[in-house]
Amino acid sequence: xxxxxxxxxxxxxxxxxxxxxxxxxxxxxxxxxxxxxxxxxxxxxxxxxxxxxxxxxxxxxxxxxxxxxxxxxxxxxxxxxxxxxxxxxxxxxxxxxxxxxxxxxxxxxxxxxxxxxxxxxxxxxxxxxxxxxxxxxxxxxxxxxxxxxxxxxxxxxxxxxxxxxxxxxxxxxxxxxxxxxxxxxxxxxxxxxxxxxxxxxxxxxxxxxxxxxxxxxxxxxxxxxxxxxxxxxxxxxxxxxxxxxxxxxxx
Numbered sequence: 001x002x003x004x005x006x007x008x009x010x011x012x013x014x015x016x017x018x019x020x021x022x023x024x025x026x027x028x029x030x031x032x033x034x035x036x037x038x039x040x041x042x043x044x045x046x047x048x049x050x051x052x053x054x055x056x057x058x059x060x061x062x063x064x065x066x067x068x069x070x071x072x073x074x075x076x077x078x079x080x081x082x083x084x085x086x087x088x089x090x091x092x093x094x095x096x097x098x099x100x101x102x103x104x105x106x107x108x109x110x111x112x113x114x115x116x117x118x119x120x121x122x123x124x125x126x127x128x129x130x131x132x133x134x135x136x137x138x139x140x141x142x143x144x145x146x147x148x149x150x151x152x153x154x155x156x157x158x159x160x161x162x163x164x165x166x167x168x169x170x171x172x173x174x175x176x177x178x179x180x181x182x183x184x185x186x187x188x189x190x191x192x193x194x195x196x197x198x199x200x201x202x203x204x205x206x207x208x209x210x211x212x213x214x215x216x217x218x219x220x221x222x223x224x225x226x227x228x229x230x231x232x233x234x235x236x237x238x239x240x241x242x243x244x245x246x247x248x249x250x251x
Contacts, residue, residue, distance in 0.1 A: 001027030004085045004114075006074040007093060008038045008106025011056055011066040015092035018136035019124065020062050022143045023089055026151065031064035032078035034071065039095070041070045041106035043113070053077050071110035079117060087151075088114030091124030092143065094133050096162050098213045099177035102226065108160055115158040115228055122150055126163040127216070139163055142221055146171065150223070162212055162222040172220040177211035 003023045007016045011033040023029045032053075051069040058064045067074045071090060079085045090110030097105040111121030124143065126134035146161055149171070160176075186198045207214045215222035 035066040043109040075113040093125035177213035
């Protein structure tokens with residue numbers, strides 16, 4: 001099985017190297033990742049300029065290429081220039097991708113691009129620690145466990161995986177946390193006296209049991225199935241029923 005690996009932290013991230021080492025247990029591995037950090041790039045695709053694809057072998061004999069583009073670009077190029085890819089892994093991201101963060105996550109975008117191409121896509125993330133990055137060595141056995149479970153599922157599938165900050169208690173299937181946020185724009189000044197702005201958010205509601213955020217807070221690995229269809233089917237049926245009722249009543 002050919003396994004393509006990408007991320008949004010860049011080709012030299014220790015997280016993508018750790019994931020490649022784990023993925024070698026399951027098949028032939030190739031990394032195709034951005035040449036620089038593309039965090040929060042969401043599912044953007046480079047359309048206004050050409051992109052480059054450069055061979056960048058990594059320590060340990062990992063076959064890798066760097067792209068001056070987004071995670072979505074990387075998956076498009078990787079699956080085009082390396083035929084018969086069966087699985088796309090994205091991560092392991094330095095920083096969790098929980099709840100509303102999946103809307104702007106470049107990590108999840110890599111897995112979503114795979115799903116759009118009819119392939120299995122799995123995004124993996126872990127929160128930063130006091131030392132600045134996750135302990136990837138300790139996460140490797142759990143990454144193996146997660147991949148073993150997910151690869152046993154019928155394909156295709158799109159799964160968002162998050163590891164807790166400390167040694168996991170186990171694995172839980174979860175739904176996306178849907179907390180609302182109070183957005184803030186905080187002004188400041190750079191050393192030259194120029195005004196700049198930070199965007200911050202503060203959650204309004206608490207964490208709902210059974211969600212991805214709840215699982216991480218309880219010390220579990222969270223696995224959330226994600227759907228590419230953004231249609232609000234309940235709302236759609238409601239408006240269709242209302243229109244049908246109006247047509248019946250008023251002709």
